[in-house]
Amino acid sequence: MKTKRPSLKDIAANLQVSVTTVSFVLNGKGPEMRISEEVTRKILEYAEEVNYTPNQLAQSLRTGKTNILVFMVEDISNPFFAKLARIIEVMAYKKGYKVIFCSNENDNRHTEELLQVFRDRKADGYIIIPSPGAKKQIKALLEEDIPVILFDRYFPDLETNYVVIDNENATYKAMNHLIESGYQNIGFITIAAKQTQMLDRLSGYHKAVKEANLPSRILEVSFGEDALQVEGLMRDFFEANHQLDAVFFATNYLTQRGLLVMREHFPGKLKEWGIMTFDDNEFFRIHTPSISAVAQPLEEIGKTLMEMMLELLHKNEKKEVRQIVLKAELKERDSSRPKVSSNQ
Amino acid sequence: MKTKRPSLKDIAANLQVSVTTVSFVLNGKGPEMRISEEVTRKILEYAEEVNYTPNQLAQSLRTGKTNILVFMVEDISNPFFAKLARIIEVMAYKKGYKVIFCSNENDNRHTEELLQVFRDRKADGYIIIPSPGAKKQIKALLEEDIPVILFDRYFPDLETNYVVIDNENATYKAMNHLIESGYQNIGFITIAAKQTQMLDRLSGYHKAVKEANLPSRILEVSFGEDALQVEGLMRDFFEANHQLDAVFFATNYLTQRGLLVMREHFPGKLKEWGIMTFDDNEFFRIHTPSISAVAQPLEEIGKTLMEMMLELLHKNEKKEVRQIVLKAELKERDSSRPKVSSNQ
DNA sequence: CATATTTGCTAAAACGATTTAGGTTACGGC
DNA sequence: GCCGTAACCTAAATCGTTTTAGCAAATATG
Numbered sequence: 001m002k003t004k005r006p007s008l009k010d011i012a013a014n015l016q017v018s019v020t021t022v023s024f025v026l027n028g029k030g031p032e033m034r035i036s037e038e039v040t041r042k043i044l045e046y047a048e049e050v051n052y053t054p055n056q057l058a059q060s061l062r063t064g065k066t067n068i069l070v071f072m073v074e075d076i077s078n079p080f081f082a083k084l085a086r087i088i089e090v091m092a093y094k095k096g097y098k099v100i101f102c103s104n105e106n107d108n109r110h111t112e113e114l115l116q117v118f119r120d121r122k123a124d125g126y127i128i129i130p131s132p133g134a135k136k137q138i139k140a141l142l143e144e145d146i147p148v149i150l151f152d153r154y155f156p157d158l159e160t161n162y163v164v165i166d167n168e169n170a171t172y173k174a175m176n177h178l179i180e181s182g183y184q185n186i187g188f189i190t191i192a193a194k195q196t197q198m199l200d201r202l203s204g205y206h207k208a209v210k211e212a213n214l215p216s217r218i219l220e221v222s223f224g225e226d227a228l229q230v231e232g233l234m235r236d237f238f239e240a241n242h243q244l245d246a247v248f249f250a251t252n253y254l255t256q257r258g259l260l261v262m263r264e265h266f267p268g269k270l271k272e273w274g275i276m277t278f279d280d281n282e283f284f285r286i287h288t289p290s291i292s293a294v295a296q297p298l299e300e301i302g303k304t305l306m307e308m309m310l311e312l313l314h315k316n317e318k319k320e321v322r323q324i325v326l327k328a329e330l331k332e333r334d335s336s337r338p339k340v341s342s343n344q
Numbered sequence: 345m346k347t348k349r350p351s352l353k354d355i356a357a358n359l360q361v362s363v364t365t366v367s368f369v370l371n372g373k374g375p376e377m378r379i380s381e382e383v384t385r386k387i388l389e390y391a392e393e394v395n396y397t398p399n400q401l402a403q404s405l406r407t408g409k410t411n412i413l414v415f416m417v418e419d420i421s422n423p424f425f426a427k428l429a430r431i432i433e434v435m436a437y438k439k440g441y442k443v444i445f446c447s448n449e450n451d452n453r454h455t456e457e458l459l460q461v462f463r464d465r466k467a468d469g470y471i472i473i474p475s476p477g478a479k480k481q482i483k484a485l486l487e488e489d490i491p492v493i494l495f496d497r498y499f500p501d502l503e504t505n506y507v508v509i510d511n512e513n514a515t516y517k518a519m520n521h522l523i524e525s526g527y528q529n530i531g532f533i534t535i536a537a538k539q540t541q542m543l544d545r546l547s548g549y550h551k552a553v554k555e556a557n558l559p560s561r562i563l564e565v566s567f568g569e570d571a572l573q574v575e576g577l578m579r580d581f582f583e584a585n586h587q588l589d590a591v592f593f594a595t596n597y598l599t600q601r602g603l604l605v606m607r608e609h610f611p612g613k614l615k616e617w618g619i620m621t622f623d624d625n626e627f628f629r630i631h632t633p634s635i636s637a638v639a640q641p642l643e644e645i646g647k648t649l650m651e652m653m654l655e656l657l658h659k660n661e662k663k664e665v666r667q668i669v670l671k672a673e674l675k676e677r678d679s680s681r682p683k684v685s686s687n688q
Numbered sequence: 689c690a691t692a693t694t695t696g697c698t699a700a701a702a703c704g705a706t707t708t709a710g711g712t713t714a715c716g717g718c
Numbered sequence: 719g720c721c722g723t724a725a726c727c728t729a730a731a732t733c734g735t736t737t738t739a740g741c742a743a744a745t746a747t748g
Contacts, residue, residue, distance in 0.1 A: 007735085008734065008735065009735095017697080019698085020700095021698070027736085034694085034695055039696085053460065054734080055733085055734050057466055058734030058735040061704070061705090076420075078426075082426040086421035100444050103430060120398065121442075256627070260629065283600070287630065287632070288632035352704065352706095362729075365728070367705070371706085379726070379727075406732075407706070
């Protein structure tokens with residue numbers, strides 16, 4: 001016996017008052033609009049009784065506000081993004097905002113389509129990991145004066161709000177830690193992407209090896225390749241460079257693949273080599289050996305993003321652009337303990 | 345120079361036709377409504393030129409359809425749910441639906457609030473892991489004739505669609521595998537929850553130990569406890585039961601905690617003990633020893649959920665309720681290799 | 689007592705679409 | 719010359735809100 005949800009009109013009809021009055025009362029504007037105590041009480045009681053809640057679609061259509069935020073990452077099933085999503089979700093709900101998560105697969109067409117979808121749905125704000133060619137779409141949002149914050153990476157020549165970490169310095173420090181531990185031949189496995197976060201990590205690596213006068217050995221895999229292909233590339237890389245004594249994985253996805261390859265094909269290296277990874281993960285603590293990692297401060301990133309977003313949402317006049325660079329934390333674990341030189 | 349997005353009205357005004365005509369043409373009803381070729385072309389061209397896309401809010405308000413699905417889990421940052429979320433996301437987008445993910449923390453109030461929010465926003469369908477007391481809210485949705493599918497767990501006395509796995513049998517089989525490998529004293533670590541998925545796993549355990557005439561040793565931790573508390577309880581449990589020679593973790597969260605405790609406090613047991621976990625994870629393959637797991641068929645679960653959902657969304661008359669129980673797969677890895685008896 | 693002011697409320701437009709029920713005009717048939 | 723029909727298009731209601739502008743009655747002011 002599916003009965004329609006009550007609307008303002010229903011309440012108004014039932015109580016013989018106007019829709020306007022009901023709206024005023026339920027929005028707490030009763031006093032301001034001089035609605036009598038009696039009518040106010042009557043309306044509140046009846047609304048309670050029929051369990052009225054406003055139709056958000058109508059409300060949004062009228063007001064232009066949806067209280068929906070978009071959180072777009074590469075892949076929501078990546079633990080790093082999933083954790084951050086959860087943090088953002090909690091904070092947003094506390095402030096009365098709902099969050100739509102979505103994955104753009106670092107693909108421009110995906111990004112464009114998704115943004116179109118949410119534009120049509122009038123999302124109030126966007127927290128985005130931009131795909132390489134998303135600059136145009138981001139610009140379009142900015143021109144419509146819609147709150148946008150980039151994170152993880154940004155466009156150096158675009159004036160936007162962003163929150164990132166200091167990738168270059170974090171990588172540089174982690175590299176120096178490996179070097180101080182005695183590793184001399186450190187391979188760097190990264191994603192072939194021309195985006196800031198990857199370029200910065202790479203240049204941190206370069207800086208460290210150059211300063212220490214060590215050789216640089218780099219493997220770039222492209223984003224689209226599937227797990228098996230990636231594993232094959234790594235295997236080849238390890239075989240072609242048997243003088244390696246340590247390896248630095250530039251993302252936690254690569255680390256997963258890499259550890260598997262090492263486990264299956266080079267079990268000895270797992271113990272001997274120095275290993276460092278970007279982005280920490282519960283399992284790196286549990287792994288044998290435990291894996292040293294550059295840990296991004298998830299809570300802080302989430303908190304910063306939400307604070308910036310709330311500011312943007314509530315701003316009246318134009319705020320200046322804010323670009324925040326946070327520090328990452330180096331977790332020193334067993335995989336970067338001082339090298340035990342076998343032949344020196 | 346923020347210019348308003350074009351609406352049907354704008355197009356109509358510009359071309360000196362009625363809004364109705366524009367709407368018909370853009371919805372492909374031109375021929376049916378006998379709109380002339382010429383007018384049709386004019387409208388299509390102009391719409392293209394100004395890059396018209398309909399305001400989804402208005403559309404939804406009018407039609408009652410939002411093309412939004414809700415996917416509610418305990419915690420979206422749990423890798424198991426995150427992976428599934430990704431699968432659902434891909435399938436849903438292919439069919440023109442958007443997905444809102446949310447975490448109810450297995451809490452009734454959360455569930456209720458979230459459902460209220462999406463009810464107000466007129467979501468088209470719901471895929472839900474219900475919290476223990478969510479029966480009433482689920483019923484309310486069903487009465488409004490809104491598509492709902494439960495998964496992971498269900499209410500035995502509620503006639504709903506659901507997709508679950510055969511928890512009892514999967515646990516029973518995994519237990520027998522441990523028993524056949526020679527383990528005689530198998531602890532079972534689970535969450536104190538009276539929900540079907542947990543009860544079934546527990547009864548699978550009971551069935552197996554009873555049949556094999558083995559002792560049963562169970563640790564129940566409650567959902568709310570934090571990581572450190574859980575680890576403390578496990579430590580006590582392991583110490584109090586030093587005759588244990590294997591342990592079965594009933595969820596992958598518990599496994600994470602448990603492996604950490606074993607690693608830090610009982611490193612010897614990591615190698616000796618049989619270990620089994622529910623819900624597989626990339627890292628269980630990489631762990632030393634690699635961890636045997638009862639793997640839920642994520643792809644199949646996702647596919648089944650979406651197929652059922654699409655059927656419900658497109659149905660005309662009432663469909664009968666579908667309750668699907670899928671099989672889990674046992675991944676036999678190093679942690680359940682035959683026991684090497686040290687003192688027999 | 690006539691005129692302001694306050695009190696208490698409401699009509700109606702607007703947001704941007706969809707859809708029902710016609711309304712013109714033109715043309716063919718008889 | 720009248721009627722029926724087809725071709726082409728549109729007015730207006732509707733979804734459920736918010737909000738502006740203002741009306742009528744009661745009260746205050748001089």
